[in-house]
Amino acid sequence: MTAPKASTRAMAPNPTAGDGGSAHAAATVPVVAVDGPAASGKGTIAEGVAAVLRFHRLDSGALYRLVAWRALESATPLDDAPALAALARLDARFDADRVTAGGHDVTAALRGEDVSAAASRVAVHPAVRAALTERQRAFRRPPGLVADGRDMGTVIFPDARLKVFVTASPAERAARRHKQLIAKGISVTLESLLREIEARDARDAGRSAAPLAAAPDAVTLDTTGVAPGASIAAVLELCRARGIEPARE
Numbered sequence: 415m416t417a418p419k420a421s422t423r424a425m426a427p428n429p430t431a432g433d434g435g436s437a438h439a440a441a442t443v444p445v446v447a448v449d450g451p452a453a454s455g456k457g458t459i460a461e462g463v464a465a466v467l468r469f470h471r472l473d474s475g476a477l478y479r480l481v482a483w484r485a486l487e488s489a490t491p492l493d494d495a496p497a498l499a500a501l502a503r504l505d506a507r508f509d510a511d512r513v514t515a516g517g518h519d520v521t522a523a524l525r526g527e528d529v530s531a532a533a534s535r536v537a538v539h540p541a542v543r544a545a546l547t548e549r550q551r552a553f554r555r556p557p558g559l560v561a562d563g564r565d566m567g568t569v570i571f572p573d574a575r576l577k578v579f580v581t582a583s584p585a586e587r588a589a590r591r592h593k594q595l596i597a598k599g600i601s602v603t604l605e606s607l608l609r610e611i612e613a614r615d616a617r618d619a620g621r622s623a624a625p626l627a628a629a630p631d632a633v634t635l636d637t638t639g640v641a642p643g644a645s646i647a648a649v650l651e652l653c654r655a656r657g658i659e660p661a662r663e
């Protein structure tokens with residue numbers, strides 16, 4: 415899928431910080447929050463919806479993955495919350511589909527399964543989540559934002575115009591992730607992926623800080639056996655029902 419024009423994103427400091435006027439303006443920018451467990455299809459849905467709406471996109475998992483990757487690279491213990499929070503505050507760039515850190519393109523490195531597991535371990539720390547909160551909110555810019563993750567609708571954008579909670583059976587999620595990783599030349603077995611996904615779900619849903627959960631006002635979308643295009647169409651229909659229309663070119 416081609417990246418939408420509006421998707422060029424830099425991890426800039428929060429443009430609204432300390433500026434009440436533009437903070438108010440940002441709050442009126444529509445947000446579509448797409449949350450759900452590992453490999454539920456939320457990233458594919460968010461990407462497709464953002465492309466049609468010509469909205470910006472935030473893949474919030476990439477921020478946690480980047481902290482995890484930095485921790486693994488620097489041998490920072492995954493339970494050292496202050497050190498991990500310092501890593502979360504380091505600069506990085508998110509341009510269309512590429513992530514650049516320290517001058518290196520780390521896009522592929524972030525998708526490894528070692529990084530997935532470490533990401534859910536760094537994500538349990540409130541200090542790490544706090545260090546990333548304003549960075550995530552800074553992605554909210556006109557004409558709109560589609561954000562995917564675990565706590566987009568519950569914590570980061572509680573006033574999102576539309577909240578969708580995407581689910582799918584664990585077996586189907588493992589099969590999807592297996593296909594994605596094999597296509598990228600990463601070798602991994604289906605059984606180990608299923609175990610990893612279930613362990614990550616349990617950790618993400620069981621933590622006390624911003625656990626994986628559907629917001630009370632979220633629409634649940636079960637994508638088991640549903641093609642990506644149909645899920646994207648379903649979310650676009652929900653957008654239309656809430657007055658969220660594609661931005662003009």
Ligand code: CDP
Nearest residue numbers: 451452453474475478533534537563564565
């Ligand atoms: O793509 P996948 O669902 O496998 O993972 P991801 O969205 O890239 O997120 C990786 C990990 O980051 C998750 O297992 C969560 O522990 C954490 N995460 C989080 O805590 N909050 C978010 N908003 C996004 C990700």
